[in-house]
Amino acid sequence: MDSTRRPILFVSYPESGLLNPLLVLAAELSRRGVADLHFATDDNRRAEVAALQVDTPVEFVPLGPVVPEMSAVTWDDETYAEVTQRSRFKAHRAVIRHTFSPEARIEKYRALEAAVEEIRPALMVVESMCSYGYELAITKGIPFVLGVPFMPSNVLTSHVPFAKSYTGPDFPVPHSGLPHPMSLAQRIANRVFKFRTLGMFLTRELRERAARDQRIRDELGIAEEAGGFMSRVEHAEMVLCYSVPELDYPFPAPPHLRLVGTMVPPLPQAPDDGGxxxxxxxxxxxxxxxxxxxxxxxxxxxxxxxxxxxxxxxxxxxxxxxxxxxxxxxxxxxxxxxxxxxxxxxxxxxxxxxxxxxxxxxxxxxxxxxxxxxxxxxxxxxxxxxxxxxxxxxxxxxxxxxxxxxxxxxxxxxxxxxxxxxxxxxxxxxxxxxxxxxxxxxxAGGRERAAELLLALPALTATGAGR
Incomplete structure (x- = not known):
């Protein structure tokens, strides 16, 4: 890589709740005059990316049309009812069943891989749900930052028993809606939630999907170390979370977790608001x-x-x-x-x-x-x-x-x-x-602190050139 070029490539699913914080961060880097900014997402978000330029341009990288399995706004009413039912475990199970679609990511992965070959990013900034983004970064050995629009424990707590987790066994499993600390009954419910999640993947349906997933990973050349729930955390240069410790339940955080508060652009965002x-x-x-x-x-x-x-x-x-x-x-x-x-x-x-x-x-x-x-x-x-x-x-x-x-x-x-x-x-x-x-x-500093942390990473400094 030319030592004078250090491109940054943002990657996200197109859902607003996942995409918007990265849009704010990319615009902040443009505002600071950072060159070689690129933003990869689905075609329907072209206009939002085009609007990011403040000083330097942010180039849109199209990843193709929205894939229905990956986008909740496209689900039919029956699927919507399943994923939003009030049984927390059944809703959690429905989300996994409807989003674990191995074939759905093939074209996205290939489109992103082609973009990476052309852009040769020094750093990728990947939204935490975007599996093809961090899988590609890990496979290609590209330094990446994991962007987290949830509570930090959401990506640091295992959904199943026996797996690595940065929080303790009695920490509420994500999607359970359980408090901390818990009563005895709640602790039991928490552990049952994890075992039931594990049990899902032992069913014939999901075992067959997992087998297809492995075949697809092999065909795409995805590295073995990119698999597993915690790979996105363990391989990230930094986990950038848009929250603060005081809003989550306490737990010992990994050293590369950075909490920067809400990602808010300069306001007013829309002075002409129709009255x-x-x-x-x-x-x-x-x-x-x-x-x-x-x-x-x-x-x-x-x-x-x-x-x-x-x-x-x-x-x-x-x-x-x-x-x-x-x-x-x-x-x-x-x-x-x-x-x-x-x-x-x-x-x-x-x-x-x-x-x-x-x-x-x-x-x-x-x-x-x-x-x-x-x-x-x-x-x-x-x-x-x-x-x-x-x-x-x-x-x-x-x-x-x-x-x-x-x-x-x-x-x-x-x-x-x-x-x-x-x-x-x-x-x-x-x-x-x-x-x-x-x-x-x-x-906590919001977009300004996030930009400072990003620009201080070795991949973007002179000492990190050529990685």
Missing amino acids: LSAWLDERDSVVYMGFGTITRLTAEQVRALLEVVRRLGERGTHVLWKLPAEQQHLLPPVAELPANLRVEAWLPSQLDVLAHPHVRLFFTHAGGNGFHEGLHFGTPLVVRPLWVDCDDQAVRGRDLGVSLTLDRPETIDVDDVLDKLTRVLDDPSFRDRAELSGKLLRE
Whole structure:
């Protein structure tokens, strides 16, 4: 490699919750004048990558169309129901069954491999769920940083017994939604969760998939050491997590884990927001209701939420609801909507909304990004957990005193929702603790600290040239 060139290649799945933090980091490097930036993801994200350039360009690397097995937004309603059911283990099992598709990554791996041969990156920055990204980096011996948009324990805790784990045997297994410390019954449930996960891979269906997976790995030339849940952690130059220790349960962290807080771009992110900021300025108390890009509400759930909005209006509280366009047919005519409600299919910037001082509460599904973004601005939460990691964030938020979780999230019981919303709105302790969490997240340094850590790695310094 030319010692004057040190290209950086970002790699991510196209889902917003996984992609967005890396977009922020790539834009920060452009802002600092870093040359030779490249971003590899699915074709549908070309526009977002093209918009990253601040000073130096960020070249888009297309990896082909979205693969349905890898993208939750493309799943049919039956699959969606399976992965979002309230049995945490059954939902966890369904996610594995629907995403463990050995053939799905073949074309992605080959497209990325071709890009790597052309770009010859000095460093790759790979989102933690993007297996073909870190498998290729390990196979080719390319230094890489693992980007983690979840709690740090999510990638440091084994899902099965007997495997290496950076947390202890009684630490909550990811997707279990269990607290720490646990009661005896909870410890038993935690271990059963791990054994049931192991048992899944002993079934004929998954054993056959694992055999196909190994054949494909051999055909692609993936190195043996790239296999295993912890390979992405053990081979990374740095594990870059967008959280802080105080939001997770305590455990001894590996030395190359760096927690930098929420990845937030310079604000306002969208100054021209179609009058949304002015609307917020004119209302003293606003609940922002947004359940991410994956949530699919039913007609009954929409009616329940509209009744919640009406009752909030009786206490002078307004609601901003981000409801995707494809679900807005479930709403009544505009004239019949509550007067205290504003519905938007898309927000120019969710971060600008959460940063507004009149937004008193974030009603959310508690995905990794949304959970941290709300707290970054000192906004307490009410959580309707959707799936997998959402239950883990929900229980930590409850234990920290920054949020409450619905008792019956699958039905959206009006009285249950109103109880949680009004308790968080009326009890100042929730905001006090959320503001403390926000202070910790901001002090961690965010995108600026992440960029500094990245640029200080040997692969990007003179001593690391030619690796």
